[in-house]
Amino acid sequence: NNLDTLYRQVIMDHYKHPRNRGKLEEDALVVDMNNPTCGDRIQLQIQVEDGKVKDAKFEGEGCSISMSSASMMTQAIKGKSIEDALRMSQLFSDMMLGKEIDPGNLEMGDVEALQGVAKFPARIKCATLAWKAMEQGVEKN
Ligand code: FES
Ligand code: FES
Numbered sequence: 001n002n003l004d005t006l007y008r009q010v011i012m013d014h015y016k017h018p019r020n021r022g023k024l025e026e027d028a029l030v031v032d033m034n035n036p037t038c039g040d041r042i043q044l045q046i047q048v049e050d051g052k053v054k055d056a057k058f059e060g061e062g063c064s065i066s067m068s069s070a071s072m073m074t075q076a077i078k079g080k081s082i083e084d085a086l087r088m089s090q091l092f093s094d095m096m097l098g099k100e101i102d103p104g105n106l107e108m109g110d111v112e113a114l115q116g117v118a119k120f121p122a123r124i125k126c127a128t129l130a131w132k133a134m135e136q137g138v139e140k141n
Contacts, residue, residue: 010113014068019075020057028055029140033133035125040066044074044133048141053077053085058130065123069114070130076109082138089131096124 024045034041040062047055056074060067073092077085084106091101092111098118117127 004116007113007116010110011064011068014071014110015064018058018067018071020071020078021059022057023059024055024057026055028057029137031133031137031140033129033136035062035066035129037122037125038063040126040129042066042070042129042133044070044130044137046077046134046137048082048138051083052081053079056134058133062129063123063126065114065117065126066129069127072110072114073130073134076107076111077134080106082141085134085138089135092131093128096128 024047026047028045028047031044032041033044040060042058042060042062044058045056046053056077058070058074060070076088080088088106088108088111091103091108095101095112095115096118114127117123
């Protein structure tokens with residue numbers, strides 16, 4: 001349907017024109033993570049200041065789902081408190097379980113475009129890779 005088409009376009013746009021791809025200059029939390037089922041990998045860099053995500057960038061190689069998810073995730077968590085970033089990660093996991101999510105006042109940006117992935121269990125690990133890296137990164141903080 002139209003919503004699926006729109007979401008597919010949003011995913012491809014993030015894949016072809018990734019937001020926040022690159023390295024942070026300032027000292028950042030660095031997390032390397034891979035998807036064991038395919039070997040694709042991501043390196044996420046997060047800069048935290050005063051309990052907030054000041055900046056986030058990623059590098060790596062992977063499928064369109066994993067790379068677009070990293071692009072959407074970094075966009076969504078920028079400027080958010082660590083608490084809110086972790087809440088978003090929880091909402092994303094729920095979305096991957098096919099649950100209806102209620103972000104309330106959390107601005108999730110394009111992240112919801114990936115909700116269709118819930119129907120393809122083999123791809124869920126692709127979509128959650130960046131979020132898992134983010135969780136690990138802020139835990140290190
Ligand atoms: Fe790599 Fe699906 S093809 S995880
Ligand atoms: Fe490897 Fe998607 S196929 S992360």
